[in-house]
Amino acid sequence: MEEKLNLSKVKERIEQIEDVLSSVAAGDLETRLAINTEDDLTGIEEAINILIDDLTYELKQSKNMQTELQEKLNKIQEQQKTIVQQQEDLMELSSPVTKVWDNILILPVIGTLDSQRTQVMMENLLQKIVDTGCTMAILDITGVPTVDTQVANHLLKTTTSARLLGADCIISGISPAIAQTIVHLGIDLSAIRTKATLQDAMIYAMKQNKKTKDISIKDTLETYEETEE
Amino acid sequence: MNNYQDKRIPIIKIGHYLIVSIQVDMHDKLAIQLQSQILEAIEKTGAKGVLIDISVLEMVDSFIGRMLSGMASMASIMDAAVVIVGMQPAVAITLVELGLEMPGVDTALNMERGMEMLEKRISSFDNE
Numbered sequence: 001m002e003e004k005l006n007l008s009k010v011k012e013r014i015e016q017i018e019d020v021l022s023s024v025a026a027g028d029l030e031t032r033l034a035i036n037t038e039d040d041l042t043g044i045e046e047a048i049n050i051l052i053d054d055l056t057y058e059l060k061q062s063k064n065m066q067t068e069l070q071e072k073l074n075k076i077q078e079q080q081k082t083i084v085q086q087q088e089d090l091m092e093l094s095s096p097v098t099k100v101w102d103n104i105l106i107l108p109v110i111g112t113l114d115s116q117r118t119q120v121m122m123e124n125l126l127q128k129i130v131d132t133g134c135t136m137a138i139l140d141i142t143g144v145p146t147v148d149t150q151v152a153n154h155l156l157k158t159t160t161s162a163r164l165l166g167a168d169c170i171i172s173g174i175s176p177a178i179a180q181t182i183v184h185l186g187i188d189l190s191a192i193r194t195k196a197t198l199q200d201a202m203i204y205a206m207k208q209n210k211k212t213k214d215i216s217i218k219d220t221l222e223t224y225e226e227t228e229e
Numbered sequence: 230m231n232n233y234q235d236k237r238i239p240i241i242k243i244g245h246y247l248i249v250s251i252q253v254d255m256h257d258k259l260a261i262q263l264q265s266q267i268l269e270a271i272e273k274t275g276a277k278g279v280l281i282d283i284s285v286l287e288m289v290d291s292f293i294g295r296m297l298s299g300m301a302s303m304a305s306i307m308d309a310a311v312v313i314v315g316m317q318p319a320v321a322i323t324l325v326e327l328g329l330e331m332p333g334v335d336t337a338l339n340m341e342r343g344m345e346m347l348e349k350r351i352s353s354f355d356n357e
Contacts, residue, residue, distance in 0.1 A: 126318030133338055160330045161321035166314065166337035212345070 013041055017048060029056040095121040097128040104205045105134045106198075110143030118154035122161060129167045135212075136205040137162055140198050142173030152187040159192050168193070168208070172201035238263050240270045246347060247274065247309075248340075250282040255289075260296045267300060271309045277354075278347035279304055282340060284315030294329040301334040310335065310350045314343035 016033065023031050032052065033045045095117070097107045107125050111117075125137060139158065144151065159169035172195040174182075182189060195201040238259070241248045247270055249263070267279060281297070283289070289297075301311040312335045324331065335350075337343035 122322060123318060126321060129338070130318055133342075135338060135342065157325050161318070161325045164321040164324060164331060164336050165316050165318065166339075166342060 010041065013045075017045065020052075021048070024052055024055070029059070091117060091120055095124045097124050099128075099132050099134060101202070101206065101209075103134050103136055103209050104202070105129065105132065105137045106140060107137065108140045108143065112146070113144060113151045113154055115150070115154065118151075118158065122154075122158045125158065126161060126165060129162060129165055135167045136208060137167055137169045138198065138201045138205060139169060139171045140173045140201070141171060141178070142175070142198065144173075144178075147178045147181055149185055149187060152182065152185070152189065156189070156192065168205075170195055170201045170205060172196070172198045238266070240267060242270070242274050242276065245277040245351065246344070247271065247276045247279045248282070249279065250285075252285055255286060255293050257292055260293050264296055264300050264303070268303060268307065271304060271307050276309055277351050279309055279311045280340060280343045280347065281311065281313050282315050282343075283313060283320070284317065284339075286320060287317065289320045289324060291327050291329060294324050294327065294331065298329070298331045298334050301331075305333075310347055312337050312343040312346050314338070314340050 020031050020033050029052065032049050035042055035045050035049075095107065095109070097105055100106045105125070105128055107121065109121065113121075125139075128134075129137060139155065141147070141155070147155075155171060159171070162169040170193045171189075174194050174196055193204075195204060238249060238251055238253070241250075247267065249267060251263075253259070255263075267281075270276065271279065281300075283297075286293075297313060301313070304311045313331075314337045316336060335346060337346050
């Protein structure tokens with residue numbers, strides 16, 4: 001049964017609609033239009049109520065999605081942190097310098113050499129040379145897959161700075177493939193002492209060791225004999 | 230100006246060798262002064278070898294690096310061998326990055342090894 005629309009009542013109801021809409025816009029999603037009568041305006045009022053319902057649902061969903069995304073982001077950031085940490089660890093681990101014999105240090109290099117890694121490697125090697133007082137250092141590049149101009153340059157730099165400290169640097173583990181690429185690229189490694197295998201380098205270093213030792217022992221013996229006389 | 234005179238780097242003569250231990254930060258003027266000082270000392274004492282200890286130097290710029298390698302070649306013309314001892318790793322890296330690889334300059338890890346090196350060098354000269 002449709003009621004006759006009365007102007008003042010219509011005005012009142014439109015005001016009510018306005019009130020509800022403004023409170024929804026302000027963020028209050030709980031308010032709904034009260035529908036008491038059934039007339040021309042009821043359809044609009046119902047439509048508005050459904051609209052608010054839909055809006056509430058969508059908002060809830062987007063909020064859920066947001067928290068989900070945030071969680072994922074946090075997870076990714078944590079993973080990123082772990083990756084950086086592991087990279088640093090790897091950097092430290094990848095250039096171990098060990099003393100293998102009297103006066104001989106070995107630095108086995110495994111994996112691709114980039115400038116950052118060579119920098120760390122070079123610093124480690126030089127520091128170790130100073131700390132241990134070893135004058136022979138063997139750089140073993142058996143584990144380096146490829147040698148390009150940049151890597152060769154890094155190797156040259158390392159040996160030159162070791163020489164400046166007063167230590168000899170031998171590069172070992174030059175495989176046939178690496179020898180071929182080096183020559184094809186036109187890299188001049190004549191300033192560096194190179195050996196095919198780590199064994200050759202060790203033998204060379206120990207021979208060199210013996211030479212210096214013999215001389216110093218001979219010298220001390222001579223001076224000792226002189227003082228005896 | 231008198232400060233430079235006060236801060237002379239001592240040159241000590243032991244046997245046939247001169248020992249120069251740089252204990253202060255080098256500045257350009259001091260470096261030039263040291264260069265002529267060492268050459269004069271070689272002339273005066275007839276020393277056969279010079280040991281330059283730079284273990285305290287934490288910073289070597291291109292000028293000082295050039296001065297050191299220049300000094301080695303000047304001394305070798307005067308028949309004295311120069312050995313630079315005790316270079317720090319950071320200094321070595323800096324010099325190499327600057328392209329100052331000091332060819333022809335002998336280096337040693339410490340004073341003792343430097344002395345051994347000079348002795349070897351001089352005994353081989355005597356044998357010739």
